[in-house]
Amino acid sequence: MSSVLEKSLAIVELLVDHPMGLPVTAIAAATEQPASGVHRTLQELARLGYVRQVQAQGDYALTIKLPAMGLGFMGRAGITDVAQPVMDQLAADSGELIRLSVIDGDRLIWVAVAQGATRGLRYDPGQEQGVVVHLASSAGGKAWLASMTDDEALNRVGAQGLLRQAEGQGPSAPTSITLLLQQLAEARARGYATAVDSYIAGMAAMAVPVRYHGSGPVLGCLSIAGPAVRMTDGRMAELAPRLQAAADELGGAAAGTKYFRANVRALDDDPQGRRSA
Structure with missing residues (x-):
């Protein structure tokens, strides 16, 4: 993967299949990205309201924002x-x-x-x-x-x-x-x-x-x-x-x-x- 956008979308698409969330290490392995980069991307997606951390130091999951946008469309x-x-x-x-x-x-x-x-x-x-x-x-x-x-x-x-x-x-x-x-x-x-x-x-x-x-x-x-x-x-x-x-x-x-x-x-x-x- 080359662009930041492509890497971000790969994470989002992966989390679509795991509504209960995944740990950073699992996301990194599945998308073939460094764990440090995945963590930074997740932090930015969380700031924008697209993902949330299930609990402190826990797994990351999609929020309802993206599905709601899809239904709205x-x-x-x-x-x-x-x-x-x-x-x-x-x-x-x-x-x-x-x-x-x-x-x-x-x-x-x-x-x-x-x-x-x-x-x-x-x-x-x-x-x-x-x-x-x-x-x-x-x-x-x-x-x-x-x-x-x-x-x-x-x-x-x-x-x-x-x-x-x-x-x-x-x-x-x-x-x-x-x-x-x-x-x-x-x-x-x-x-x-x-x-x-x-x-x-x-x-x-x-x-x-x-x-x-x-x-x-x-x-x-x-x-x-x-x-x-x-x-x-x-x-x-x-x-x-x-x-x-x-x-x-x-x-x-x-x-x-x-x-x-x-x-x-x-x-x-x-x-x-x-x-x-």
Whole structure:
């Protein structure tokens, strides 16, 4: 890491995954920074109100300031107002976990969730909002990739990496470009992408792109996820029309959000024409 800003953001991103806090030595090791430098950065972040020391001489944790800023942005951008009611209804209809990811530049990021499972076995990661989606191993990522040409999809995967090394992945995640392209072709033919024992072992998901006004550029992806024993091929086929209808509803309502309108303008102004097919 070269810049002070990059080092600071690395610390913040690490603490997002550890809400109970971490000691300076653990933060230094995880971010590959000297402990003395990490301590100075934490002191400055604390002065600005972004982190706090859990107790005297204790661990450092994020304050609520950064999450509150994120929620404020989501609300003012109109994303939650438009998306949450649609996602809540789909969660109730499917009885599974619903996730919305949105395109932010060259990345796909999970931004909203609704849980439909109220009892028994369920998939509920709880910490994926704000996480960059790994494209090759997730249903949402493959739904986005399937909306592109194979060359465009391979460029995205090449930039991010075929394998999800840092966090690990499920045993059925694609380990070759040939297999990934086959899965993308199947997603196009089927009308939705799937990931079974791929992103996480024991979990299955299906996803479709969310298109502006239903047929415009891709704004993000909507997915249904749950335990693989329940999310069978037959069950996914049953849920597919409801998932697509919800995605169409979100795409139709996207014109009412500042964030999505700005994304569409950015695609229209892109000289390289990164608009998904």
